[in-house]
Structure formats: C-alpha cells, structure tokens
Amino acid sequence: MKLSHLSHLWPGVPLALASAMLFGATAPLSKLLLGQIDPQLLAGLLYLGAGLGLAAGRLTRHAFGLPAPEAPLRGADAPWLAAVVLFGGVLGPLFLMLGLNLTDAASGSLLLNLEGLATMAIAWVVFRENVDRQLLLGAFAILLGACILSWEGRGVSVDAGAVLIAVACLAWGIDNNLTCKLSSSDPVQIAMAKGLVAGAVNIAIALMRGAALPAGGAAGAAAVLGFLGVGVSLVLFVLALRHLGTARTGAYFSLAPFIGAVVAIGLLHEPLTLKLLFAGGLMGVGLWLHLFERHVHDHEHGALEHEHSHMHDEHHQHAQAGAVVEPHPHRHRHEPLRHSHAHYPDLHHRHEHGSFAAPRLH
Numbered sequence: 288m289k290l291s292h293l294s295h296l297w298p299g300v301p302l303a304l305a306s307a308m309l310f311g312a313t314a315p316l317s318k319l320l321l322g323q324i325d326p327q328l329l330a331g332l333l334y335l336g337a338g339l340g341l342a343a344g345r346l347t348r349h350a351f352g353l354p355a356p357e358a359p360l361r362g363a364d365a366p367w368l369a370a371v372v373l374f375g376g377v378l379g380p381l382f383l384m385l386g387l388n389l390t391d392a393a394s395g396s397l398l399l400n401l402e403g404l405a406t407m408a409i410a411w412v413v414f415r416e417n418v419d420r421q422l423l424l425g426a427f428a429i430l431l432g433a434c435i436l437s438w439e440g441r442g443v444s445v446d447a448g449a450v451l452i453a454v455a456c457l458a459w460g461i462d463n464n465l466t467c468k469l470s471s472s473d474p475v476q477i478a479m480a481k482g483l484v485a486g487a488v489n490i491a492i493a494l495m496r497g498a499a500l501p502a503g504g505a506a507g508a509a510a511v512l513g514f515l516g517v518g519v520s521l522v523l524f525v526l527a528l529r530h531l532g533t534a535r536t537g538a539y540f541s542l543a544p545f546i547g548a549v550v551a552i553g554l555l556h557e558p559l560t561l562k563l564l565f566a567g568g569l570m571g572v573g574l575w576l577h578l579f580e581r582h583v584h585d586h587e588h589g590a591l592e593h594e595h596s597h598m599h600d601e602h603h604q605h606a607q608a609g610a611v612v613e614p615h616p617h618r619h620r621h622e623p624l625r626h627s628h629a630h631y632p633d634l635h636h637r638h639e640h641g642s643f644a645a646p647r648l649h
Contacts, residue, residue, distance in 0.1 A: 299530030306523035311546030313516025315554050320512075323505040327384050327489055334376075335486025336510030337518030341479040360472045367468050376485035382455035384492065390448025391459030396437040398452040400544075403430055406537035414464055416534045425576030426537065426538045432569035433544045434563060442580025458623075463537060467528045474525035482518055503536035518572060538577060545570050595619035 313333070360368060387395050407426055410416040469477055494500075501509075527536045542630055545567055551557045 299527050300539065300578065301467045302523045303527035303531060303536045304542070306527060307540045307543040308546050309516050309520035309523070310540070311543035312550045313512060313520070314544075314547040315551035316512055316516070317509075318551075318555065320509055324501040324509060325493055325496075327496070328498045328501070329509055329616055330380060330384075330569065331486050331489030331491075331493055331507055332509035333486070333513030333517050334380075334482045334489060334512030335481075337521065338479050338482025338484075338486055339510065340514030341475050341482060341518045341522070342403035345475060345479070354415060355520060360469070360476050363471055364472055367465055368477065371462055371465050371469065371477065372480055372484045374458045374465065376481045377488050379462060379486055380489050381453050381492070382451045382458060384489070386448045386451030386453075388448065389461055394449055396439075398449055399456065400430060400437065400541070401453055401456035402459045402463075402489035403433065403537050403541035405457050406463045407534045409460050410467075410532065410537070416469075416532050418534065419580075421576050421580055422535070422538075425573040425580075426534070426541075428569045428573030428576065429538055429541045429571075432566040433541055433572065435569065436520045436544050436548060436566040438528045438562070447610060460599065463528075463586040464533050467533045467536075470525050470529040474522045476531075478518055478521035479524055481521065482513070486513075495496055521536065539575070542570055554557065568589075 315331070317329060324332065383395075383399075386398075390398075404428075411418045466477065500506075524536065524540065529541070531539075545563075548557075548563055548566075552559055552563075
C-alpha cells in the first residue's frame with residue numbers, strides 16, 4: 288500500500304495507540320503500590336493525580352501567558368460534560384467496586400472486557416457510526432484476544448457482582464460515546480473534570496470503608512502514575528475520538544490489557560506464556576484489519592459552523608485575518624462540499640451510511 292493511502296491514519300491511530308500504551312502500562316505499575324495502598328483508595332489517587340496534574344499544567348500555561356491551543360468548553364457543553372462525569376467518573380467506578388466486592392477477581396478481570404464491547408455497540412447501534420465486516424472482524428479479534436488474556440480457566444460467575452461489573456462497563460461505554468460529543472473541545476478540561484470527580488468519589492468511598500491513608504511517598508507515586516497513565520492517556524483518548532470516532536478508538540484502546548501484560552513481563556518478571564502469545568496474535572490480526580481499512584466514497588458535507596483546533600486543510604479553506612499559527616482554535620463555518628477521499632467518522636465525517644457499508648481496499 289502506498290504511503291499516501293495511509294495518510295488518513297494520522298494522527299488518530301497513533302493517538303489511540305499511545306493512549307492504550309499509557310493506560311495499559313498503568314496496571315502492572317499499580318501492582319507495585321497495591322501492597323501499600325487499598326485498591327479503591329489507589330484508584331482514587333490515580334484519578335485525583337490525573338486531575339490535579341492536568342490542572343497544574345493549565346495553570347502553568349496561564350501563568351506564562353501561553354495561547355490556548357484548544358477550543359474551551361462552552362456553556363452548551365455543560366450537559367454533555369455533566370453526563371460524562373456522572374457515567375465515567377461516578378457510576379462506573381462505583382458499580383465496579385460494588386461488583387468486585389461480590390465476585391471473584393478472575394471473573395471481574397474477564398468481565399471488564401465488556402467495556403470495549405459496550406463502547407463499540409453503542410457507537411454502531413445508537414450513534415450510527417459506520418461499520419463494515421472488516422471492522423467487525425478486527426474488533427472481534429481484539430476483544431477475543433483480551434478475553435483470552437484475562438481467562439483463568441474458572442469461567443465467569445454469573446452473580447450479583449457480575450451484573451454490577453457489567454453495569455459499570457455499560458456506564459463507561461456510554462461515557463466514551465458521550466465524550467466523543469465533546470471531542471472538539473479542550474481535552475485537558477474534559478480529562479481534568481473526570482479525574483477530579485472520579486478521584487474524589489473513590490477516595491471518599493474508600494475512607495468511609497475504613498481504608499488507611501498511605502505514606503506520603505506511596506501517595507505521591509500513585510499521583511504521578513495517575514497523571515501519566517490516566518490523565519495524559521485520557522487526553523490522548525479524547526483527541527483520538529476527534530479523529531477516529533468512538534468505535535475505532537475503543538477498538539484500539541482494547542489493546543491496553545496486552546500492553547500491560549507485556550510490561551509486566553519486563554517489570555515484574557512474569558512468565559511469557561502461550562496464552563499471552565496466542566492473545567497477542569489475535570490482537571495483532573485485529574490491529575492489522577483496522578490499520579488497513581480504507582473507507583472511501585463520495586460524500587457530501589452540509590453547511591456547518593463549529594469551533595475546534597484545526598489547520599487550513601481541504602476541509603478548512605476559510606479566510607483568516609492576521610498572521611496564522613497552526614493549529615489554532617476559533618469558530619468557523621464550512622460551506623457545502625462534495626468530494627471523495629479516505630476518511631474516518633471524525634468531526635467532519637459523521638454522515639449516514641447504509642448497514643455494513645463496504646470500504647474500498649487498495
């Protein structure tokens with residue numbers, strides 16, 4: 288395939304993969320802290336560290352008078368942000384912790400793969416994102432690999448705990464799809480709000496349960512890990528949503544468990560198993576199917592006015608007064624346009640398709 292045929296992969300795919308790498312590496316690194324910190328309290332510290340770290344970054348930028356690289360959240364975004372924080376920052380962590388208290392760890396680990404399934408199903412069924420057989424097969428291979436990776440031979444206990452974990456995954460699936468509605472706005476603001484709320488909720492519940500406060504060094508390490516593995520990862524995830532849409536971003540992010548397992552081999556000296564190799568092979572096939580998707584068809588852009596960070600590419604041919612530094616955010620209008628090129632369901636290509644719209648493969 289020519290390099291020009293891969294141009295549509297940039298920057299969405301690298302952003303999604305980088306997000307998965309950071310989040311995936313967080314799990315094995317967190318294991319080093321579990322002996323010193325209660326699990327739920329650790330989750331709260333990770334999210335709080337993410338929120339505080341991103342807030343510090345914003346304050347530093349303002350202190351030095353640096354220009355804002357992204358469009359800020361507006362009043363009209365408040366309902367979407369409230370829903371994102373509710374589902375992703377409050378209900379998801381709460382139902383997960385309630386579920387883990389009622390079921391075994393092996394079942395919980397396996398059931399967490401439902402988040403990727405819920406994310407993609409909602410994107411395809413409710414929000415009508417484009418899907419074709421190649422994408423479905425790739426997503427199935429990635430999710431099957433993740434399930435095999437977390438399989439411990441004991442099956443899944445279908446009990447109240449399993450139901451609660453499934454509800455948590457549904458809440459995160461809703462959260463991921465709603466976050467896509469905000470992806471034109473500043474991802475740091477979005478991730479900061481989720482981090483602060485999720486951190487406060489989990490820490491409060493853990494302390495009410497009687498969890499002991501950790502030593503300062505362990506708490507600081509958790510906060511730094513949370514800033515990178517949760518905060519920066521979430522910022523990259525929101526940016527990937529902007530370029531890829533929810534279903535594809537969710538599929539790439541489902542690689543995180545495999546990344547975590549590979550990091551654990553080097554960091555925690557865990558064994559390289561046949562199960563890991565087989566799961567990695569399946570995920571590799573799924574990744575290949577997604578990378579070599581080429582969705583091309585004649586499509587029409589209606590008139591649209593919105594605000595987001597952009598460059599003056601083929602979709603942004605508006606006039607700009609004064610010196611232009613790209614990328615830059617401002618409100619701009621798109622005139623109607625009809626053309627054909629490879630694209631994802633990004634901010635400018637969330638148009639309708641027929642069921643199982645077939646891409647052209649070159």
